Amino acid sequence: MTALVIAEHDNNSIKGATLNTVTAAAQCGGDVHVLVAGANAAGAAQAAAQIAGVTKVLHADGASLAEGLAENVAAQVLAIAGNYSHILFPSTAAGKNVAPRVAAKLDVAQLSDVTKVVSADTFERPIYAGNAIATVQSADKVKVITVRTTGFDAAAATGGSAAVESVAAAADAGTSSFVGREVTKSDRPELTAAKIIVSGGRALGSSEKFTELLTPLADKLGAALGASRAAVDAGYAPNDWQVGQTGKIVAPQLYVACGISGAIQHLAGMKDSKVIVAINKDPEAPIFSVADYSLEADIFTAVPELVKAL
Known part of the structure; x- marks a missing residue:
């Protein structure tokens, strides 16, 4: 058995999601190959060859692959798919754009958002916004998988010495x-x-308050800013800050939730964080059920005090 990981890259370097996907591929058993499809992407191919656990890098270089158009990347994957038992994509916007096309053309069922490899043909994936975990067994000759990267540790970006082969x-x-x-x-x-990550919810009340309250805390911590869907829908934060089932799935070392009640949709996107700090004045807020540290307080008082303490 050999697994193929479809690398996500910018033609110069490999993106972090690829490293988590390599770990998942290694757990499927057998060798791990990586496909780097791009234009003038020799730098990305060399970076992929350095990833620990990778035994071969396939480098496809052409103008049609320059921008990672899903139709062209899918065609590239299909051209070599016959050599592999598993084809894995990071469960990112790019990966989820290509994987279904590949699965459809191969006439196999796609295994989406896999969080654990039980065996070569059996996998775990979350359903019902993460409230249940389904164990799925596939009898398909080729398994087409999207990997939820928060479910796997990143492979070491250096230490490997894979051969690079042009296709x-x-x-x-x-x-x-x-x-x-x-x-x-x-x-x-x-x-x-x-x-x-420092995230804010609808309780902040306005985009001005969102920025005024959370920016100093994020600056102190060197953090990224996130938001609940309610905050995004209310216009307090841009769409690309949304954390949750229909936003971005994150698993940082530290997640600070300010004024977020903790709807199922939001929890599905951040409950794998290593340490969760929740600040909310509602003692019944669901966010407290997953928090490692809970502070029942008014965010407009607590957050500025926290910034001063830092």
């Missing part, structure tokens, strides 16, 4: 084209990669 790049499918990209620039860590 022919897939032709442009011609069904989509890259128009443009708008990238949000921030001095803060990227939300899904941050080791510390």
Whole structure:
């Protein structure tokens, strides 16, 4: 058995989600190969070769793969899929865009958001917003899997010495084209990669209060800023800050929840955090059920005091 990990990269370096996916692939048994599909992506291929546990890197380089269009990347994966028993993608926006196309073309069932590898054909994945864990066994010849990265430790980014093999790049499918990209620039860590996250909920009352109250705390901690869906829907924070089942799944070392009640949807996105601190004036708030440290207090008083103490 050999597993293939589809690397997420920027043509120069490998993104962190790939490292977690490599760990999941290694637990499936057998060798682990990594596909780096891009344009002028030799740097990313070399970085992938350094990942501990990887035995081979397949480097597909072509203009059609420059922007990671799902149709073209899927075609690239399908061109080599016959050599693998498992094909794994990080459960990110990019991975979830490509994986279903590959599974459909292979006529197999996709295993989504896997959080544990029980054996080569049996996996665990959360259902009902994480309130239940389903154990799923697949009899398909090829297992197409998206990996919830918070469920696996990251493989070491250095220490490996895999061979890099060039493969022919897939032709442009011609069904989509890259128009443009708008990238949000921030001095803060990227939300899904941050080791510390400060999140706010609807209790903050306005976007001005959200910024005024949480920014100093995030600055003190060197943290990324997050928000509940209610806060995002109310316009207090941008969409890309949303933590939860329909937002981003995070598992930082420290998660500070300010004025977040703890709806199931939100808990599904952050309950794997190593240490959870909750500040809420409602003693019955569900967030307290998952918090390691709970502070029953008014956030408008407690947060500024916390900032001063830091």
